[in-house]
Amino acid sequence: MELRTSMELLLLILERWILEDEDGDYDDELGLFDVPIAERLSHRTDRGAGWRHVQQLMYESDQQCYDILRMNQRTFEALCKMLAERYGLKETHHVYLEESVAMFLETVGQDKTKRDIAARYQRSLVTVQRKLDDVLSAILKFAEDTLRPQEGEFGRVSPVLRNDDRYWPHFRDCVGALDGTHVPVRPPSQNAEAYKGRKQDPTMNVLAICNFDMKFIYAYLGVPGRAHDTKVLTHCARNEASFPHPPPGKYYLVDSGYPTRTGYLGPHRSMRYHLGQFARGGPPVSARELFNRKHSGLRSVIERTFGVWKAKWRILDRKHPKYGLVKWIKLVTATMALHNFIRDSHREDHDFVQWQSDDDGEGEGEAEGADDLITKSTFCVCGCGCGNVLRLRNEQQVAYAAAAAAESAAAAESAAAKRTTTKGIDAAAAADSAAAAAAGTCVNETNSPNKEVQKEIQLTWEAKCQHLPGSRFHIALKRC
Incomplete structure (x- = not known):
C-alpha cells in the first residue's frame, strides 16, 4: 500500500512537471503540489527549531548571521521592521515575522531549495512556500520605492x-x-x-x-x-x-x-x-x-x-535557475532592492x-605613471588636444604634446578648407599651437594672429565629440 502511494505521488510530480503553465513559471522542484498530511508532518519532528535558529542568528554570532543571511544583525532587524511597518508584512500565530524573512534571505543568499528550508526550519513545504511568497510581495513593494532616483x-x-x-x-x-x-x-x-x-x-x-x-x-x-x-x-x-x-x-x-x-x-x-x-x-x-x-x-x-x-546573492550564480521566468524576474528584482537597502x-x-x-586601479603604479604625463587637476576631458591638457616634464612628454597639437592643427586645416569665406590658413597658427603645447601652456593663451584657426578647431571638435550641447564638454576650448 505504501509503495502504491509513493508511485502515485511520483506520477503526480511528473505530471505537474510536464504540464507546466505557458509562461514557464511552474516550480516543479519546490513542492507546489498537494503534499499528503503525513508528508507534511514529517518535516516537523522538532517544533520550534526554526525560531531557535533565527534567534541564534540574531543574538549570537554577527559573523554567522552575515554568512547565512548576507547582512549584519542590525541590518536584518531594520529590514524586518521596515517590511512590517511600511509594506504590510505580517506574522502569523505559528511563524514569527523574523523567521519568514530569514527563510527568504537564506533562500536567495545561499541558493537553497524550499525542501532545504523546510528541513532547516522544521516547517512544511506549504508553509515555507506561503511565507516566501509573502516576503517576496513585501520586498517587491519596497523595490518600487528604492529602484529609482530619490527626490532631488x-x-x-x-x-x-x-x-x-x-x-x-x-x-x-x-x-x-x-x-x-x-x-x-x-x-x-x-x-x-x-x-x-x-x-x-x-x-x-x-x-x-x-x-x-x-x-x-x-x-x-x-x-x-x-x-x-x-x-x-x-x-x-x-x-x-x-x-x-x-x-x-x-x-x-x-x-x-x-x-x-x-x-x-x-x-x-x-x-x-x-x-x-x-x-x-x-x-x-x-x-x-x-x-x-x-x-x-x-x-x-x-x-x-x-x-x-x-x-x-548566490542564487544569481546558478547556471540553470530552477524558477520559471516570471518568478525569476521577481526574485532578481528583490535581490536588487535588498542590495540598495544594505547600502542605505x-x-x-x-x-x-x-x-x-x-575601485578603478588608478591608486597604484598606473596612477604614478599617469601623473608623470598629465597633472590630474588640469587635464581637458574633451580630448581636444589643447596645450592645457599637459604639464610637461621630459622630452617624451614634449613629443606627445606636439603630436596632439599637430592633430588639432590638421583638423583645423581640414575644416577651414571647406569654408568659402576663409581665404587661407595662417601656417603660423599651427606652429604657435605646437610651441604652446611644448611649453606646457594652452593654445588659446598664445598670441595667434589668426583667430579663425581657433574657431575652426572648436567647430571641428564640437562636431567630432557630439557630447553635450551647451556643456563644458562641448565648449572645452572656450573653457581652456
Whole structure:
C-alpha cells in the first residue's frame, strides 16, 4: 500500500512537471503540489527549531548571521521592521515575522531549495512556500520605492564624486553610470532560442543604472539575452514611463556598446579604453587616451555594483535557475532592492568594502605613471588636444604634446578648407599651437594672429565629440 502511494505521488510530480503553465513559471522542484498530511508532518519532528535558529542568528554570532543571511544583525532587524511597518508584512500565530524573512534571505543568499528550508526550519513545504511568497510581495513593494532616483538626487553632486580629485570637477555633471549585464534564466519553452546569448547559455539582459554610491536607481529585466544593449536602452527610453532620463546638462556614462548622444557620454573609439589595457601598455599617450582612462575609471562604478550584487546573492550564480521566468524576474528584482537597502543602512558591509576598495586601479603604479604625463587637476576631458591638457616634464612628454597639437592643427586645416569665406590658413597658427603645447601652456593663451584657426578647431571638435550641447564638454576650448 505504501509503495502504491509513493508511485502515485511520483506520477503526480511528473505530471505537474510536464504540464507546466505557458509562461514557464511552474516550480516543479519546490513542492507546489498537494503534499499528503503525513508528508507534511514529517518535516516537523522538532517544533520550534526554526525560531531557535533565527534567534541564534540574531543574538549570537554577527559573523554567522552575515554568512547565512548576507547582512549584519542590525541590518536584518531594520529590514524586518521596515517590511512590517511600511509594506504590510505580517506574522502569523505559528511563524514569527523574523523567521519568514530569514527563510527568504537564506533562500536567495545561499541558493537553497524550499525542501532545504523546510528541513532547516522544521516547517512544511506549504508553509515555507506561503511565507516566501509573502516576503517576496513585501520586498517587491519596497523595490518600487528604492529602484529609482530619490527626490532631488540629480540636483545635487554626489559626495563620492566631489571628494575624488581624479574626476572632479571634470565630470561634475555626471549623475551615474549605465550598462547591461546577463543573468542566467530558465527560458520559456516556446521562445528558448531568443534567450541564448553569445556563449549559447540562456540568459536575460538586465539594463541597470547606478549612482556613485553603488546603488541601483533603475533596472529593466526580462529581455532575452540575444538582444543588443542599445536596443534595450532605446526601448526603455522611449516606452518606459519610469525610465529616469538625465536632466538637461546632465549625463550618464556608458561604454562603447552604446552610441554617444545627448545625455549619454561614451568613450573615444578605436583606442585604448579598459584599465587593463593601460596597466599592460603603460600610461596614456594622448589627450583622448587620457579621457578614455578617466572615463573607464569612473564608469567602473557600475561594474563594481554588478560585482557586489552577484557576489552577495548566490542564487544569481546558478547556471540553470530552477524558477520559471516570471518568478525569476521577481526574485532578481528583490535581490536588487535588498542590495540598495544594505547600502542605505550605513553600516559596514564586507562585500561592499571589498568591491569598493577594488575601485578603478588608478591608486597604484598606473596612477604614478599617469601623473608623470598629465597633472590630474588640469587635464581637458574633451580630448581636444589643447596645450592645457599637459604639464610637461621630459622630452617624451614634449613629443606627445606636439603630436596632439599637430592633430588639432590638421583638423583645423581640414575644416577651414571647406569654408568659402576663409581665404587661407595662417601656417603660423599651427606652429604657435605646437610651441604652446611644448611649453606646457594652452593654445588659446598664445598670441595667434589668426583667430579663425581657433574657431575652426572648436567647430571641428564640437562636431567630432557630439557630447553635450551647451556643456563644458562641448565648449572645452572656450573653457581652456
